[in-house]
Amino acid sequence: MLNQIKQQIERLKARGATYVDTRWYPVEETNSLLMWNGNLKDTSSSRESGLGVRVLYKGAWGFSASSDTSNLSALYDKAFDNARVAAERVTFPVRLAEKDAIEGKFESPLQVNPFEIPLTEKVSFLQQMDREMDKAGVTQRISTLSFTRKHLFFLDSEGSQIEKLITDVFVDLAVNGVDSEGGMHERKFKPPRRGMSRGWETIDPEYFKANAERIVRELNDTLKAELCPVEDRSVILLPGIMYLQTHETIGHALELDRILGYELAFAGGSFVTLDDFGKLRYGSEKLTVRADATLPNSPGSFGFDDDGVPAQDNLLIDKGILVGAITGRQMVEEANAKARRHIFEGSSGANRATSFYRVPIERMTNINIDPGEDGTLEDIIRGTERGIVLDGDRSWSIGSNREQFHFGTEAGWLVEDGAITRPVKNATYKGATIPFWNSLTAVGDHSTWEVCYVDNCGKGQPNQIMQLGHGVPVCRFDNVRIGE
C-alpha cells in the first residue's frame, strides 16, 4: 500500500501538483460505554479505515477521501481535479512554510491496550463506580468509559513518511442532585492525567472510588449551601475550571486560522490581531503559557501533526507578553505575508484532522500554564483576604472573538481572612479576557499543577471533534465579579 501511495503522489507531481500528501488509516477504532443509574444505557464500537489525499495546485487545495482503496488513481485524480477547479478562483494562493523531510514513528505510551480488555471487565468497573455514587442526595449517576485507537501513515511529496499509533482512554463520573428549591446541581470527576502512559492501566479503581466518594460529598455540600453572593472577590480557580478558562480564552483565541478570520462562520474569531505578537500584554508577569505537544500522557500529544511537522514545546505567552500562536504550515506563511513581517519562524506543528476524511486545521495541542512560585493551594488560600475557591465547569458562555466570558462552576467555597468558611451554590464568575488575565496575582507551584483533558473540542466545517490537554496550576485572580 505504501508503495502504491508513493506512486500516486509521484504521478500527481508529474501532472503539475506542487504538493501532495496522504493520510492512510489501516484502522481506527472507538469503543464507548455509558452507565446511567445502574443501567448500561449504551455501548458502541466502531471500526473504520481509509485514505485522505490533499493536493496543492497553483495555490489551491483539493481534497478527497474514501474508505474504498481499490481504485487509488480515481481517488488521487479527484483530489487533483478539486484543486484545479479551486485554483480558478483562489484569492490568496496557499504557500506552505518550510519543513524537513521526516521519517519517523510515534506510539503513544501504553501498557495495556483497552481494546483487548473484555467487555465484562469494563462493565464491572462501571458497576463498581455506580455503586460508589449510589448514595443519599444523588438523583442521577452517570459513568462513562471511552477508548480510541488509530493507526495511520502520513506520506508527502517532500519525502516524509511517518507512522503513528495513538491510543487514548477517557473516563467520566458525574452525580446530579436537586436542592430544596428544585435547582439541579452536578459534580463531575474528569480525572487529571497521572503517570506517564495513556492505556487501560491508567484506570485505577481505588483512585476512582476515592474520587466518586468525594464528588458525592461535594454535591451534597452544594445542595445544602446558600447562594453565591453577588460581589467582587478574588477567585481561586482549581485545575477543574482553570483548564476551561485556559481553553476558551487563551487556546481558542490563539489559533492562527481564527486570527486570520477563517473560522468566523462557525467557531468564531479572535480579538487578537497580527499586530499584537511581541507586544500585547495578555496577562500579568506571572502568566507563562506554552503549547506543549511533548507531554507523554495527554491526548494533545501525537508525535507529528497532519502536515508531518514534529511535536514541539512552544511559548505562547512569555511573562504576560503574547509571543506565539497555534499554527500549521499554511497559516504561518499567510500570516507573515499579511503582516508584512516575519512573525512566525515556521509551523508550530498543530495542524490536525479528526480522521482520514477531514482536512487538517489548527488545533490546540496541550495549552499549558507554567507552575508558579506562590506555593500550594493552602498557601494561596492563606494569602487571600476575601475570595472564593471554584472548581468544575457547569456552564459557559464566551464572546465569539473570545474577548469576554461567563462561567458557572459546580462547586464554590468562600474564603475569608485566609481560610475557607463555607460552600456556596450556583457559583459563577465573569470577566473580560485581557483585564482578567492581567489580574492574575498568584500561580500555584508544581503540587497544584494537573494535566486535564478536553475530549470534545469542536471546530471546523464540517465539525471536527478533537482531544487535547491542559496542564494547569491553581491560579488566583483579583477583583472578579462573582454570582451574576
Ligand SMILES: [Zn+2]
Ligand atoms: Zn474547544
